[in-house]
Amino acid sequence: MTGVSPNQHIEKMISSGQISASPAIDPAQIQPASLDLRLGTVAYRVRASFLAGDGQSVTDRLREFEMHRIDLSGGAVLEKGCVYLVPLMESLDLPADVTAVANAKSSTGRLDLLTRTIIDGGVEFDRIPAGYTGPLYAEICPRSFSVLVRPGMRLNQIRFRSGQSVLSDDALRALHAESRLVDGEAVIEQGLGFSVDLALPDTTLVGYRAKPHTGVIDLERIGFYDPAEYWEEVHTSEGRIILDPGAFYILVSREAVHIPPEYAAEMAPYLAMVGEFRVHYAGFFDPGFGHDAAGGAGSRGVLEVRCHEAPFVLEHGQVVGRLVYERMAEVPTQLYGREIASNYQGQGLKLSKHFKTPG
Numbered sequence: 001m002t003g004v005s006p007n008q009h010i011e012k013m014i015s016s017g018q019i020s021a022s023p024a025i026d027p028a029q030i031q032p033a034s035l036d037l038r039l040g041t042v043a044y045r046v047r048a049s050f051l052a053g054d055g056q057s058v059t060d061r062l063r064e065f066e067m068h069r070i071d072l073s074g075g076a077v078l079e080k081g082c083v084y085l086v087p088l089m090e091s092l093d094l095p096a097d098v099t100a101v102a103n104a105k106s107s108t109g110r111l112d113l114l115t116r117t118i119i120d121g122g123v124e125f126d127r128i129p130a131g132y133t134g135p136l137y138a139e140i141c142p143r144s145f146s147v148l149v150r151p152g153m154r155l156n157q158i159r160f161r162s163g164q165s166v167l168s169d170d171a172l173r174a175l176h177a178e179s180r181l182v183d184g185e186a187v188i189e190q191g192l193g194f195s196v197d198l199a200l201p202d203t204t205l206v207g208y209r210a211k212p213h214t215g216v217i218d219l220e221r222i223g224f225y226d227p228a229e230y231w232e233e234v235h236t237s238e239g240r241i242i243l244d245p246g247a248f249y250i251l252v253s254r255e256a257v258h259i260p261p262e263y264a265a266e267m268a269p270y271l272a273m274v275g276e277f278r279v280h281y282a283g284f285f286d287p288g289f290g291h292d293a294a295g296g297a298g299s300r301g302v303l304e305v306r307c308h309e310a311p312f313v314l315e316h317g318q319v320v321g322r323l324v325y326e327r328m329a330e331v332p333t334q335l336y337g338r339e340i341a342s343n344y345q346g347q348g349l350k351l352s353k354h355f356k357t358p359g
Contacts, residue, residue, distance in 0.1 A: 003330070004033050004159060004160070004326050005159070005162070005329055006032060006331065006333070007031065008333050009329060010160065018098075019091075019092060020090070020091055020092075021038070021090040029154065031157065031286060032332040032335055033284070033287055033328065033332060034159040035157060035159075036154035036156075036157050037088045037102070037117070037136060037138065037155075038088060038089040039150070039152065039153045040086055040087040040088055042069055043070045043072055043076065043084045043140075043149075044062055044066050044069050045068050046085050047083075048065060048083060049141065050118075051125065053121070058085070058135070072086070072151050075148055076148070076150075077146055077149075078146065080144065081142070082141070082142070083139065083140075083141045084140045084141070085118075085140075086137065086138045087135060088117075088137060089151075090136055092134065094130060094131055096130055096131045097130060097163070098130055098162050099127075099129060099130045099162075100128035100161070101126055102126040102136075103156060103159070103283045104156050105156060106352075108155045108156065110302065110351060111145055111352050111354070112144035112145065112304065112306070113142050113147060114140070114141040114142075114143055115138055115141075115156045116139045117136055117137065117139075117156055119134060119137070120134045145214055145217050146217070147219055148216050148220075150220065162329060165326040166325070167325045172188050172192060173186070175260070179260050180258075181325075183257075191268060191322035192322060192323040193319045194319065194320060194323060195254045196251050196252075196254060196315075196316065196317070197252050197253060197300070197316065198314070200252075200349065204236060205234070205349070206251065206349070207249050207252070207349065208227070208232065209231065209233075209250075210231060210232075210247070211229075214229060215230075221354060223357075224354060224355075225356065226355075231351065231355075239315065239316035239317075240313055240314060240315045242313055243307035243313075245308060246307070248304070249304075249305040249306070249307075250303070250305075250351060251303040251349070252348055252350075253301040254316070256300055257323065258289060258299070259289040259290065259325075260287070261328075261332065261335055262327065262331055263326060264284070264285065264287055265285040265324060265326065266285065266323070267283040267284075267301065268322050285323065286335070287331070287335055300349070303320060303321065
């Protein structure tokens with residue numbers, strides 16, 4: 001069936017051996033349109049980020065780039081500014097008509113924890129070709145905070161699809177006319193435009209900026225850390241802020257969006273010509289996100305923003321990203337925010353789940 005594989009298809013892929021793991025996959029890993037991937041027991045500190053390349057294995061390339069290895073069994077710190085490679089517990093034996101794409105989980109992106117998947121013979125990050133058979137690896141680069149990790153932690157996720165499932169702009173306009181995807185005007189060009197909200201009601205607080213020198217974050221601790229120790233508040237009453245090169249920001253979209261149960265979406269970067277910054281490391285939006293059927297009434301998208309070469313003025317309402325919608329092969333039997341515990345349904349401006357709620 002053409003489209004993104006829902007949870008019930010992923011369960012069948014596991015039972016048929018197309019997805020395998022040691023130890024066995026926990027049902028809690030299965031999301032409405034993706035599978036969470038787990039860290040293995042060892043991390044390799046490497047000199048630089050790399051791709052295996054056509055015809056080469058990751059293990060072979062590790063011999064060139066490995067500096068030392070770290071046993072994760074008792075927990076270990078991955079240090080800010082370093083690059084690590086961690087074999088994952090899951091491996092694939094994909095059919096000839098199934099491709100896969102990986103992405104960081106929401107909480108991973110909100111910690112500025114750059115996490116990408118690589119494979120044997122891979123020539124792109126996070127892209128797995130049809131028919132791939134072999135192991136999976138996570139490349140992890142903590143950008144703002146050092147983190148404590150353990151085996152089994154889930155930092156990234158993988159989505160499977162058959163055939164061409166991406167909606168054209170015309171199909172997206174038709175879907176919006178039938179089932180409003182945003183609460184305001186829909187800007188549709190190679191996906192649904194996302195703009196930044198720098199004029200939140202009844203407050204001058206519009207975002208957070210990561211502090212440069214902080215303590216370690218244990219990824220198992222939920223609602224534990226004081227935001228003031230890790231983040232500076234970003235305030236404006238002018239509807240604009242200046243992004244500093246190298247700084248990492250948590251902002252929020254102006255639009256409240258929803259993903260109908262028959263669809264999934266992925267956040268894609270906007271055109272580079274509009275500014276030297278990157279938005280949204282964690283790009284999967286599950287069926288039911290912000291949708292009435294899953295107990296939502298539209299949810300804001302949290303924007304993870306990093307500025308690059310030069311200071312940049314970001315204005316209220318500026319389009320900074322786009323949501324690319326895809327058809328599901330079948331409606332999932334579980335939806336985001338309903339059958340599963342969903343940390344970010346109905347969200348506004350919100351830090352990762354590891355931090356106490358400000359105020």
